[in-house]
Amino acid sequence: MHLFLLSSLLASSASWAAQRPVGVVAAGARSLPAFRMAVPSPSKPVDSMSLSPSSSLLNAEAPPRVNRLTRASLAHSLARTKSARTTSSPRMVAPPPSKPFEPMFLSAPSNSAPALAWEVHKFGGASLATAELYVQCAELLVSESMRPCAESGACAPTMAIVSARGGVTDKLINIVETSKKDLDEANRLLEVVASEQIEVAKAIASSEAAAEVARLIKADVRSISSALQAFALLKSVPAAALEVVSGYGEVWSAITMESYLSSQGHPATWLDARDVLIVQTTGEGGLGDKGSTNVMGTDPLWAPSEVKLAEWFNEEARKPLRDIDLASKAPIIIVTGFVASTADGVPTTLKRSGSDYSATIFARLMKVQ
Secondary structure (H helix, E strand, C coil): CCHHHHHHHHHHHHHHHHHCCCCCCCCCCCCEEEEECCCCCCCCCCCCCCCCCCHHHHHHCCCCCEEECCHHHHHHHHHCCCCCCCCCCCCCCCCCCCCCCCCEEECCCCCCCCCCCCCCECCCCHHHHHHHHHHHHHHHHHHHHHHCCHHCCCCCCEEEECCCCCHHHHHHHHHHHCCCCCCHHHHHHHHHHHHHHHHHHHHCCHHHHHHHHHHHHHHHHHHHHHHHHHHHHHCCCCHHHHHHHHHHHHHHHHHHHHHHHHHHHCCEEEEEEHHHEEECCCCCCCCCCCCCCCCCCCCEHHHHHHHHHHHHHHCHHHHHHHHHCCCCCEEEEEECCCCCEECCCCCCCCCCCHHHHHHHHHHHHCCCC
16 A cells, blocks of 8 residues: 555656646736747856766757856845836747747747847755745846846846755655654654745735645645655655655745745746656666765756747646736746656656756756857
8 A cells, every 4th residue: 555655656746737737927918039949059157057067968068057046145136126118129929839849939039029038047945945035036036037128128038946945855855764763753744844835935925825835735745645654664765756755845945936926916937847857867866965066867858858848838828928028027937946857757856956957957948048
């Protein structure tokens, strides 16, 4: 029975998208620019981040630029007020997708209008340790998305990769280890961690949005608790199962930030990276050491990831996002860091401290220069 429960947890995680609703995105008059999902050749260096130098998939190219926003930079960045807008930007239209392996997502300019580039940001766990910091980071994203309006007359489509709230990943790993010797204590600790995340959502989001966050987290708790029972029976934890459980912190963090943005009327949604980011694990597996920058053995599979990302954008649920009027606001997508899936659909991770790697991968997928 317990082995069945563990298998069910792994299977259910692979079909996450079918179980999770998408945040409401405001509609507008002008659509977003086009991006062809071929792998780009970035020219600018990453800020405070790097890809694995030995990865054969990188082809010795410089990684794309990512804004890694830390707690220390939040106050200064938020102090800038750049919200001037114009309404003279040319109209964009959305042509149909082209070749199967060169999918188009969002929309393409049908005239000489310049395409607007996506901005990709990254928030670490220390920047998301409290409810107040979630608000600061979210407002910073809004500010950054509005910044280009004064120069180009259009806001910048914005993506943010988030880590788990400070300390949550360590707590989830400890809960898994505790379950092998004390199941009741493990479940108690799990309830505490989940309740803390729910309280953050209650503090920053509308009552309706916070209730939805609570519902989703409580459903996750039931799934994790079933896995803990299997661990207690086996007195061991399969490496794949540990990776599944440890990745819930990023999911909870993403839905929490999205709940605040949507509550404030911003066009926001969240993306579970396990639905689109496909990786190949060639190393020994496992989570690796905390603080390590070694991501060797976990390589993104660009072609299937590009296709899945394009499919995600082209789903009917994302039509309001594609139709946003960039003269007044831009879409903000909150993406789970750290987590991914294998080609077989098995949930996995980019190993400890892998959220920075997630940000670099998504920057490349989004053709950030």
